[in-house]
Amino acid sequence: MATVHHWTGLEARALRFALRMSVRAFAEHLGVGVRTVSKWEKLRSSTEPRPDTQAILDTALARADASVHLRFETYLSEAGHPGPGGARRVTVAGPRAWEYETWTDDLDRTVVALSRQNFAFADDLLRRWLSRFEPADLDDKGLYLHARSTALQGDLQRDQGAVLGPLSAQRSYAGARSVFSRLDIPRRVAQLDLSLAVVAEMSGQLDTAARHYETLAVDDRLSRRDRARARLWVGTALSKDGNHDYASRVMLAATREFEDLTEPDDWSVAHQKLALAHRGTGDLTAALHFIDIARTTGTTDSPMQRVRLDTAHGHILLSDAATLEDGLRVLDKAAKVAAEYGLSHQRRSIENITRTQAVRGTARLR
Structure with missing residues (x-):
């Protein structure tokens, strides 16, 4: 945020421009005469407001919002006016308050972009800030925003299927966790632990993931809500590892929790997971029952969720010879959406399912 050490007519004029006020409106805003403002406008750096007016201008600048500060600094920068001894009369040290506010707004926009799988836009927003500052140059608020950005970068990489490696979700989550630990924010650290457990599950470390979830x-x-999600994901890891009966019991407990919390989207996801667990036990009637609930109760209709639901539905349909063709059509549709939105992990899952089905079909023919 800008601080004016000594006002002249130039800084006063820049503040008027930044506030987007006429000379008369600016005079009324400050409680001074129109002639006084006109004098500042004419003489600029050659005139200085009286000490009591200097204080009024300080207050007016301090009360202005971030966009006004940005315009004020821009006008002064374009004017290029030095103070005594060649020093600027306006000092801005470190990342400005308006930059933090803009950064925060961009993170909110990133969350929305990720929910819609607009990965290119989300990546652009995150890179804009992660490449702008070195962590060592940031204060605690800046570090918090940097860690949030890094965690969201991990979400982006995870959704795109970059789970392990130097440019991966695992690396980003670990980096964000380190900063939140330094800042002593336990809730954020625990959330990153949860994200790292998801990465472990996605990379096939099912025992490790299940232990962390527990x-x-x-x-x-x-x-x-996050504890209920962890419980649900315990069931997911167990189900992937073939322990479908116990997985179903754990998932049901999470489902009841989501119902108590009035979380329809999590409740829908839980039924999707339950459907796959029942498919694993061979109870296709229950599997179809739960997947129908999942498909009709969620409120979010993002490409990611559509692909997940269709993948689960198609997987269940493939398990019955009578609905095999329907299953292949549903999976083909899901694969096209996954390809369109760059959902690499989901696309690989669909390919694995169809490949396994093709192998089984070949074995039956033999």
Whole structure:
């Protein structure tokens, strides 16, 4: 945020421009005469407001919002006016308050872009800030925003299927976790632990993921909703590892929690997971029942969720010879959406399902 050490007519004029006020409106805003403002406009750096008016201008600048500060600094920068001894009369040290506010707004926009799988836009927003500052140059607020940006970069990489490696979700989550630990924000650290457990599951480390989920399901650092998600993901890891019966029981407990919390989207996801667990036990009637609930109760209609639901539905349909062709059509549709939105992990999952089905079909023919 800008600080004016000594006002002249030039700085006063820049503030008027930044506030987008006429000479008369600016005079009324400050409580001074129109002639006084006109004098500043004419003489600029050759005149200085009286000490009491200097204080009024300080207050007017301090009360202005971030966009006004940005315009004010821009006007002064374009004027290129030095103060005594060649020094600027306006000092801005470190990342400005308006930059932090803009950064925060961009992170909110990133969350929306990720929910819609607009990866290119989300990546552009994040790179804009992650490449702008070195962490060592930031204060605690800046570090918090940097860690949030890095965590969202991890979400982006995870959704695109970059799970492990130097440019991966795992690396980004670990980096964000380190900063939140330094800042002593336990809730954020626990959320990153949860994200790292998801990465472990996605990379096939099912035992490790299940153990982490079990610990986080009772971790008081997390919100009740996040603890319920951890419980649901315990069931997911168990189901992927073939322990479908116990997985179903764990998932049902999470489902009841989401119902109590009035979280329809999480409740829908839980039924999708339950459907796959019942498919694993061979109970296709229950599997179809739960997938129908999942498809009709969620409120989010993002490409990611459509692909996940269609993938689960298609996988269940493939399990019955009578609905095999329907299953292949549903999976083909899901694969096209996954390709369109760059959902690499989901696309690979669909390819694995169809490849396994093709192998089974070949074995039956033999």
